[in-house]
Amino acid sequence: MSHFFAYLSKMRFVTRWGLMRNTFVENLLEHSLQVAVVAHALGVIRNKHFGGTINAERAATLALFHDVGEVITGDIVSPIKHFNPKIRQAHAEIEEIARQRLHGMLPETLRADYEPLLFPQDGEHDEWELVHAADKLCAYLKCLEELRAGNEDFAKAAQALERDVKKLPQPEVAYFLEHFAGSFTKTLDELN
Secondary structure, eight states: OOOHHHHHHGGGGOBSOTTSOOSSOOBHHHHHHHHHHHHHHHHHHHHHHSOOOOOHHHHHHHHHHTTTTHHHHOOOOHHHHTSSHHHHHHHHHHHHHHHHHHHHHSOHHHHHHHHHHHSOOTTOHHHHHHHHHHHHHHHHHHHHHHHHTTOGGGHHHHHHHHHHHHHOOOHHHHHHHHHTGGGGGSOHHHHO
16 A cells, blocks of 8 residues: 555645744645746746746646655755755755655556656756746745735845845746736725
């Protein structure tokens, strides 16, 4: 019996932003879906407006799996993860081991199909680049939503993430910020 999908279902119990007071709790499953939606959008935007040849559906699928190792490791908050190079390297190694463990849970006949979802593959650099950009962008959007709800605990994180997101080299990120990010500061009535 394989426990792979049962482990993935535990994504809903992995909470993010553990050191922050949250107006609404965000779990890993919700985060992964949002990153997938945004990664897909970034791929479509690159293809339509910037002459790209991104497989947007592939970027979305990669995004769904980008943090699955956290069902084993939990969410390690950014201030700790990025405290110094040794911790960053150790964290990368721990996540690799977690992904290997998940991969090993699959029946042998399915492992080759899931390997490209769990481990970066040659030739998918552009799609993974968009997943990483979408991940950072979604963290910024979470900050905007928390600020909109009156949670000033996210003010510094929003400033830092806005700065980081605006430095991303992908023109589709700037396009997304210009055309879509502002909506995340609106109430439902304002969106209507």
